[in-house]
Amino acid sequence: MTHRNERTLSVGALARVEGEGAMYVRVDGSTVQEVRLDIYEPPRFFEAFLRGRSYTEPPDITARICGICPVAYQMSACRAIEDACGVTVDGSLNDLRRLLYCGEWIESHALHIYLLHAPDFLGYPSAIDLARADRALIERGLRLKKAGNTVMETLGGRAIHPVNVRVGGFYRTPSPTELRPLAETLRHALDDALATVRWAAGLDFPDFSHDHEYLALTTDDRYPLESGTPRTTGGRSFTADGFEHHVVETPVPHSTALHARLTDGALYMTGPLARFSLNRDRLPPIAAQVAADAGLGAECRNPFQSIVVRAVEIVCAVEEALRLISTYRPPERPHVPVPPKAGVGHGVTEAPRGLLYHRYDLDAQGRITIARIVPPTSQNQAAIEDDLRRFVAARLDLDDSALTRACERAIRNYDPCISCSTHFLDLTVDRR
Amino acid sequence: MDATRPTLAVWKFASCDGCQLTLLDCEDELLTLAGEVEIAHFLEASDEVAPGPYDVSLVEGSITTPDDAERIRHVREVSGTLITIGACATAGGVQALRNFADVREFASLVYASPEYVATLDTSTPISAHVRVDFELQGCPIDRRQLLEVLSAFLMGRKPNISQHPVCFECKRRGNVCVMVAHGTPCLGPITHAGCGAICPAYGRGCYGCFGPSPNWSDGRPNTRGLVPWLDMTPDETERVLSTFNVAAFREEDHELRQPDTRGTDDDPPE
Known part of the structure; x- marks a missing residue:
């Protein structure tokens, strides 16, 4: 046996993640010295060029941060700007926002479960290869994804960078008749979503868990999407305007993303696991039942099981969308007036990948003087690196290529959206 | 590997992923397309990368870093037909707002340690760096137009993309x-x-x-x-x-x- 005290592993370009990144692992003997997620998504400077723009522009401009979750950016931007201007959007207009957001959750989660994540569990390099072995499985995923896109196209005009969202509401709101065919699509999608949970619950999950503090929005009565109060499993609770007092972002040399921690230095995680663990009792009835059937407890702390939680969240989003359509009464007007006002506004909503924070400072004419955006992936990066350090330490007996594959798979559990890291993966394992 | 099927590669530069997502958004056509072409390089969808050269490359995103200015030359060398998709790849995208500002000031505003950030002063379209065979506009591109352009290049005909307003x-x-x-x-x-x-x-x-x-x-x-x-x-x-x-x-x-x-x-x- 060759003497192998130190080794490095390297994944040059992480596949099946949104955006670009690499991973570097340095092992000294039996000790993992360093684990880094290298984010090499080129910086695009949204927060800089938003300065001087009109307060009406962030919903369209920040949507372009991420083609996978543009609605999340539009929703957090609208909430922050309306907060700055002292306007509240509620009633049917808020219901329509929630319906649009349900569409994005269905689309984004179906994309991740079937096209990005499922090949890992079933041992294929891609969903296309998997489809050659099990075409019906991938077709089910594509049907679900299309149902989500149909919701976004109906309400937003198109699925990527919807055009119908504006500060105060919408440009045009649908008639109940326009939403009726959507309900038919969603009733079929509910069957596909339930089948997805049952299928995902039957997969093999590596034994792994973490105990990071979880951060998610919570509401009094519903599973959080377009609104809520940030809360953690550690008992912290704060309003949107307290976000920057509770979360600190610091730059790291290997990444164009910033690393976020809670102010006492605690690692935390946002996203489906956090959302589910803090809001399990607020799932709508069918989603709550299927979560129990799938064996999910009060909390979920195994990142590999995130595929089951995402599937439950699809059921939740479909169920919610159906409820919102059945109770829909068209609003009196498509948007409420939002006159500009000098001030600072904060907005938090639940993007498919987790909590998304926006803040805008406006002058009296409504021009943006400061913009700040904290996306989910940059909040999760430090916790992901911590998980990977322990994950690698328990698998040092694997050879480099097996360990590399295991790490790539572990990273995809978090559905990292690197494009969103306004401020992600190659795997390198360095064994010494 | 099926040697008779043309190969397709998808490349990403500075962008939001939305235009390559448009390919995965062809829910009704994706599996048929995957039967017609060998998707040989598409990191967003597969971790198996077949070596080039590739018959058709779709390029998303603009050039904003010194490394990417080199990488696009490599993409051109390994591509038979190079098609840019979206506003970033055809016009520099929204990140080209830096072209009319001080990018160092931008970096210092967004990143506490801008020295960690490698960036060019400008965001430029792919055509500013290499020869481009076809440009598909849109932020994001339209799914039907993407399918038309792919079909046309695979059939060896000119894409029927209207130039009208x-x-x-x-x-x-x-x-x-x-x-x-x-x-x-x-x-x-x-x-x-x-x-x-x-x-x-x-x-x-x-x-x-x-x-x-x-x-x-x-x-x-x-x-x-x-x-x-x-x-x-x-x-x-x-x-x-x-x-x-x-x-x-x-x-x-x-x-x-x-x-x-x-x-x-x-x-x-x-």
Whole structure:
């Protein structure tokens, strides 16, 4: 046996993640010295060029941060700007926002479960290869994804960078008749979503868990999407305007993303696991039942099981969308007036990948003087690196290529959206 | 490997992933397409990368770093046909707003330690660096147009992509003109068709996300003719032209500041 005290592993370009990144692992003997997620998504400077723009522009401009979750950016931007201007959007207009957001959750989660994540569990390099072995499985995923896109196209005009969202509401709101065919699509999608949970619950999950503090929005009565109060499993609770007092972002040399921690230095995680663990009792009835059937407890702390939680969240989003359509009464007007006002506004909503924070400072004419955006992936990066350090330490007996594959798979559990890291993966394992 | 099927590669530069997502959004056609072509390099969808060269490459994103300026040359070398998809790859994207600002100041504002950030002063389209065989406009591109372009190149014919402005699609869709009927400023007359005139159908003016339409006598849209009809302040006009295709519309914006040499056919509304 060759003497192998130190080794490095390297994944040059992480596949099946949104955006670009690499991973570097340095092992000294039996000790993992360093684990880094290298984010090499080129910086695009949204927060800089938003300065001087009109307060009406962030919903369209920040949507372009991420083609996978543009609605999340539009929703957090609208909430922050309306907060700055002292306007509240509620009633049917808020219901329509929630319906649009349900569409994005269905689309984004179906994309991740079937096209990005499922090949890992079933041992294929891609969903296309998997489809050659099990075409019906991938077709089910594509049907679900299309149902989500149909919701976004109906309400937003198109699925990527919807055009119908504006500060105060919408440009045009649908008639109940326009939403009726959507309900038919969603009733079929509910069957596909339930089948997805049952299928995902039957997969093999590596034994792994973490105990990071979880951060998610919570509401009094519903599973959080377009609104809520940030809360953690550690008992912290704060309003949107307290976000920057509770979360600190610091730059790291290997990444164009910033690393976020809670102010006492605690690692935390946002996203489906956090959302589910803090809001399990607020799932709508069918989603709550299927979560129990799938064996999910009060909390979920195994990142590999995130595929089951995402599937439950699809059921939740479909169920919610159906409820919102059945109770829909068209609003009196498509948007409420939002006159500009000098001030600072904060907005938090639940993007498919987790909590998304926006803040805008406006002058009296409504021009943006400061913009700040904290996306989910940059909040999760430090916790992901911590998980990977322990994950690698328990698998040092694997050879480099097996360990590399295991790490790539572990990273995809978090559905990292690197494009969103306004401020992600190659795997390198360095064994010494 | 099936040697008889053409190979397709998808590449990403500075962008939001939305245009390559459009390929995965072809839910009804994706598996059929995967039967017709070998998807040989598509990191967003597969961790198996077949070695090049590739028959067709789709390139998303703009060039904003020294490494990417090198990487696009490699992509050109290994690609038979290179097609750029979206506003970033064809015009530099919204991140080209840096071209008209101080990028160091931008970096110092967004990143506490800007020395960790490698970036160029400009965001430039792929065509500024290598030969491009076809450019598909849009922020994001349209799914039907993407399928048409892919089909055309796989069949060895010219893509049937209309060069008309959005107005043509708007009329065909049966929309009421938002500018004539409601006085809503609309960039439809100078914007490349392809979206299906979505914004006017939702009661809003076109905001130019497909970039300038070239189909006028001198190959450029008559922006000067449109501007008086928009009834916007110069500041508003500059902002509406300075978004997702800022570098492409900038030429138009610059022209607006020059003495009138082209004239207009109509007087603006009172």
